[in-house]
Amino acid sequence: MPGNESGTGTLGKAIDVLEAVASSPRPPRFTDLLQLVDQPRGTLHRQISNLIEEGLLSVRQDHSYELGVTLLKLASRAWAGNQFRTVAEPHLRRLHEQTGETVHLGVLKGVEVIYLDKVESMQAVRMHSQIGNASPVYCTGVGKAALAALTDAARDRLISAITFHRHTENTLPDVKALRVEIGEIQRTGVAFDRQEHEPGIHCIAAPIHSRDHEFVAGISTTAPAYRISIEQLAEWAPLVQGAARAIMDDMTVRLGPKS
Amino acid sequence: MPGNESGTGTLGKAIDVLEAVASSPRPPRFTDLLQLVDQPRGTLHRQISNLIEEGLLSVRQDHSYELGVTLLKLASRAWAGNQFRTVAEPHLRRLHEQTGETVHLGVLKGVEVIYLDKVESMQAVRMHSQIGNASPVYCTGVGKAALAALTDAARDRLISAITFHRHTENTLPDVKALRVEIGEIQRTGVAFDRQEHEPGIHCIAAPIHSRDHEFVAGISTTAPAYRISIEQLAEWAPLVQGAARAIMDDMTVRLGPKS
DNA sequence: AATCGGAATTCCATTATATGGAACTTGATT
DNA sequence: AATCAAGTTCCATATAATGGAATTCCGATT
Known part of the structure; x- marks a missing residue:
């Protein structure tokens, strides 16, 4: 949609x-x-x-x-050749080793987040993974993290284009709630998805952005709520932020300081 | 290419x-x-x-x-919605359970085979799977199986468009060798890839086709040569052919007898 | 089997869009 | 700073897309 x-x-x-x-x-x-x-x-x-x-x-x-x-x-080539994904890959894997939980990498594209990569221990249920999957910005950890990293102007423009849809009972209902949340993310440097997209699933995410804040993305660690509490998730904040920081550093090294 | x-x-x-x-x-x-x-x-x-x-x-x-x-x-949606893949999926899984080895599903597209799905026990090395990967017809099990299922006219047209490239020392070198191989496949009903694409990897495949032979595809079981001999592969012929047959039957049921 | 009705396909004069050569700008290299 | 190659913009022309209507196809229903 x-x-x-x-x-x-x-x-x-x-x-x-x-x-x-x-x-x-x-x-x-x-x-x-x-x-x-x-x-x-x-x-x-x-x-x-x-x-x-x-x-x-x-x-x-x-x-x-x-x-x-x-x-x-075409997508197979797009995935294999994607520069950002390639740079981020080792950091995803490390974050997964550190937390033992599923790690996602997603980029902002319009009002959606498109998942570029995923690392998980064992995919019990086989799937084409999450790769290429497009989810709304306002109810995913990666999405909200990315929003928080945008410039004010770009964010305002984007937020006005969102149509809110209640995916779960925790889904942020409107622009007001989203703006409060974004303020929080900007203060703390991490975003939470408190079962706002899928019931029983929550995650902690950190923003990734280019120097000019034109390109924004996010990295997250996801876990089932029954096994990992939100407090436990919160303890991973330094790890997730560290991975995001490391990816940004690698980007400026590999891509030149411009971005 | x-x-x-x-x-x-x-x-x-x-x-x-x-x-x-x-x-x-x-x-x-x-x-x-x-x-x-x-x-x-x-x-x-x-x-x-x-x-x-x-x-x-x-x-x-x-x-x-x-x-x-x-x-x-787009590809994420294309994969999830693909009818042929959906129909074949349970049969891939069953074949994997029967053989314990990696199972591939691929369709013919021009002079290439595009892999639609893959089932494997445990992906030690994480990968975007093989999905969407395009490989030459003449040096893959699925590709040769598909070729064998084509009508003579269509096959002739297609074969003349192939440019042969030696991927391994076993790769079929030219049209002549390929035609011999296709005759063999048509007699026996199964195709082998004898380390013709990747050294150390071989597979056995069976053709899948619509009633009118317009749409052709293939299913294969792949194994490393050091662990599974070509004779052992050959013993799986009935299983692979059974899976192919079952997929075709399901197609005619789900898609109407026309195809 | 024959009929009917909706859906899909084809056609072609008109219009809008892509084309491509050349001029111009940028930015890297010496 | 100068030079040269690479990238970008412009605009009259040619070409391809448009869209309304007519036609054919298909699949229900009797």
Whole structure:
């Protein structure tokens, strides 16, 4: 449910179609897409044809559409080649060794956090991990940490674009609550997710940002609430902050002092 | 190194740029891209701008480019929603339980195989798995199995587009050897990768195809050669073929008898 | 099997957008 | 500071996208 900032230009329209397919709970059919993206029949039809031609979209036998495997191929390269992720990787692993819990790395993208990497002991339930998963900023540790690291202007702009949705009973309900929380994060240097996204799951996160605060991200340690108390999480604050600090230092070394 | 079938239309050009970035060993700079994709300066520059605007591409501080995180987001959805993968998933898991070795699911896309899923006991070395990884058809078990399942016409067309590259000393060197191998696969119903892609790694695979042989894929069980002999692999033939058969049956049930 | 109705696809004159050559700016190197 | 290469912007032109309407396809229903 990203802020439908209808893309401009031919490419933007095409991506809009992909996003529409991506955000549909079930594979949309032609008519479904017709009302999801605001385009005339003929136009949409050709766009879909092009997307299929490029392998970005696939038809299912019932004439519904799903995202194409070319995206997997590209994403695989995107992940492997991502500079920030590469720099951060050893620090994620160290933080995981120190805490024994799952560690996430996420970057801010619009009003969402996109998870770039994850380190966990043993994935009992196999999953495509969390990588690429997009979650709202206002109810994740990484998201709130990233928000706190933004410049005031950028944050104001972004916050006004958020639409709040109550994921759990702890989810921050509105802008007011979020701003209070951000103040707290800026004071303490760490962000908590107190079961605000998934019931039973909480985490502690620290912000990561470039020198100019244009690029913001976050690192977090996540644990199930039944096993780790929020106080125990809080004790990891120095570790999480240390990892964030170390990543930022590595960035300035590897990327030049500009960022 | 995919068959540069330079995409047509505005969208195609854009994807070409993405592919160029994806296939570069190191992040390309503007001039690098200029000769990778055959486009005039001004045009390329605007295309890159558009791609960045859409989050499909990112600039690094040294003016080189890397793929953007939006691709991860889209791919995450593509993976989760993929119908074929969803249908195959339980069968992969069962095959893994039966053999105790790593199981792969891949689909044919042009002259490459794209891995859709993977099940393994314990990933000692953490990795973004193999998912989305693109490998040549002619030197992977899944790839050769898929080739064997193609209609003669489609296979001929595809084979002529392959450029052979010797990955290991066992890699099939040319079309002739590949055709012999395909005949063998069609007779026996299973394909072997005899350390043809990675030294020390071999696998046994079985083809999966839709009714009309338009869609082809494969499932494989992989093992290190030092621990599992090729004879032991061969004993799993019924299991691998059984899994492939079961997936095809499920497809016709879930997707209607047409495919 | 035949009919009907909604959905998907094709068509083409019009319009908007991408194109690409050249001029310009930036920033690194000596 | 000067030079040169790399990156960026501009704008008249060519090309590709647009969108309304007509047509075909498909799948219910009888």
